[in-house]
Amino acid sequence: MAEASLALSDVTRALGPRFLLGPVDLALEPGEFLVLLGPSGCGKSTLLRLVAGLDAPDSGTIEIGGRAASDPRIVVPPEGRGIGMVFQNLALWPHLCAAAQLLFVLGRSVPRSERASRVKEALSLVGLAGRETAYPHELSGGEGQRLAIARAIVTRPRLLLLDEPLSGADEPLRERLCGEIRSLQRRLGLPAIYVTHHRDEALATADRIAVMRDGRIEQIGAPRELWERPRSAFVARFLGLGNVLSGRSLGDGRVETALGAIVIDGGEKPRAGEAVAVSLRPEAIEIVDSGGVPARIESSAYRGDRSLVRVSVGEETLTLFSAAPPGDAGRTVRVAVRRPGVVVRGGEEARPR
């Protein structure tokens, strides 16, 4: 098995009396595109800064490309770690033109004869050929992002770190650039960590997603795995529109909930009588003509090919999709569960207020 491009072991970092990052264990495979996903303030950027060497962990070890970057005996400075980083606000130096930004980054580590071709190559890779003399204030939003990426890859780093690089871009530009970043990363075979709080961005691009919460990795896995088998109510909800119902196990692989008995998919089956939380994706619930249980429509939002409907069943509020117009708020419909659910941790605390 190839050596991990990045390995974090028991890494912790306290930021003030209230926030503790970690302990975090994480390994990044060669060429892997890992997305750190989580709400603001969960520690994604702090973790990235520890990897970059902009901040030092309180404990634990960080290895990059098999070499120690930070452990109790040694802390390699940022410039010695062989990383490229794209910052949230891009951090393009306003006094340097595009080519000068890249030349500054290359510094003396690259022979003079090679520098110009490296700059040209990096700018071409991101589609900025011909914009060598443009200053940051002369670049469009998308061009700024491209220049920041070119600056991060021109040194041919061992690891690429991207800290919400598209946060300033509008939706269409974000979608386009996100795809471009991913295809460039694949082409270069460069392991990368991408920080975002956009679920769609994470699901669309990641090899693996690490969902973070309160300084810890709540769950890590392939996008489909997280989507279909969230381990906690938080992950289910953060990945989008997840319904989490409280119920009691019947002991036979089913859980009794406000929607009736729901079949549980995979994993350990809870004991009979045990209180559990069950995650159901919106597509697992349908409005039906007959059967199911009565539900009151709270609201519905038109989404083009379907409507997003919020209904209440007893004390539970659920989200589901409906191909046909569901009717006005206040109307009573019947809903039924069509697919198995997943037992998750922390149902109560994740319930929306």
Add this chain to the structure above:
Amino acid sequence: MTAKRALVVASLAVLVAVALAPLAVLFGASFFPEGGPITLGAYGKVLASGRQWILLWNSLVVSASTTALALLVGVPLAFLTARTDLPLRRAYSFLYAVPIFIPPYVVAICWRYFVGDSFGVHAVVEKWLGLSEPLWKAHGYALCSFYMGLAMFPLVTLSTRASLLSADPALDEAALIARGRRPAATKVALRLATPGIVAGGSFVFLFALSEFGVPNLLMINTYAIEVYSQFKAFYDLDAATASSVPLLILACLPLAAMRLVERNRRFALARTERPPFTYRLGRARWPAFFFATAALLLGVGVPVVSLFVVAGPFANYRKAIALTGDDFLNSIEFAAVAATAATVLGFALAYAAARTRGRGLAGSIDVLSILPFAIPAGVLGIGFIRLWNRPGAFNLVYSTGAIVVLGFVARFVAFAVRAGSAALRHAPEAYEESAAVAGVPFFKRFARIAARLSFRGIVVAWIIVFVLSLGELNLAILVAPAGGQTLSLRIFNMIHFSYNDLVAALCLLLVGLAVLPVAVFALAFGRKPEVR
């Protein structure tokens, strides 16, 4: 006319009347000597004189070397106190600013006490060696630049620190990841502080060009002294005006440099809420500490200790206050009224520049407000005399302290405009727009939103103008009326009568007066006394 437009027009009109009209009258009159036909005679006479060119060269050398010294000390000190882990950084971030409260000629007096040819160290060495002749002469051009550089480097530190502290830390971090500390510090952090460095250097150059007190003390001839002599000794207003033109051209150079850099978008930094990046000095920590300590010892320690030693017992302070009488109150009154007027005018102008979309208005306000400061104080003083020394209502200004107050407002309003502009950046226009939509009238929005949110900046503007006015000598020496003498003038006059203990006591009282509002500000706003 809308209320907003009325405010803009009124503030511009006041600026023109107070600060620019004297200059217009001055230069207009120099072309019509004694009311005769238009002529360039006065200029021809001045420019043909070899002496004028020598004086101009002297002024240029003194101002340039003062600026060079101020930059050499001020920029590294700014970087060390703003962006590194220098030992005692917090204390030094306050201490470096102390010389701002000490007028340059007072710094020169202190150094004269310390190393002068009949004082302090010199006297001890002379006595020790048993010499009958002075070992060194404590005057000359180099010494003049040295004293002024030590007195003025805090201006460079202040404005460089402001740039360094407002930079986005991600810019340093991006450079650090790529290249390490040294290239990040020199090629990114300091390069991006260029506007602050250029502004600080320009202000020092302009102050040095105007400085009358220090060259006069050290018995060297500069253009500022020539302008004064033409007026006081010969009462030749036309010659004094013509003499000032080369000085004016010289003053335009730093002004142009400052404008160019400030307008250059390559140095425009995005606003950030994150604190600035701190560089670890590593092995350079102690040499850096030695440098900063030496700079502060020379700039703060020597002047203040010399003053305390020479001033002697407490009785001397009481004697000094009794001797100066009204001058003490005059100084406080003139400085306070000028500070208040300049702050109101400066904030209104800053508001006009920030909130009016007229093309070039912001730039015009900046240039017009700084022009009276860029013009050497002596020249401005002559302009004031030419405008206000007329019979009738004008004489009510000319013969009273009002002319001193107007002079201070004209000379220092640029600082209030700049402080106001900086403060308004923290009060986005959207706040006022939302109030406007809700039907709140303009002046209420102006007072309760724009001014209220900029209050701290307004207080800072007041303090800056108050402190500068308190120590002002170069303009006051020309325009102060009988009975309207200031403490600075009294000190300057007393130097020549060898009342050293009283002069030192008065200098300390002047410094104390200047420090007082800063202490009140620090207490009122509950802030650490760090000068950004």
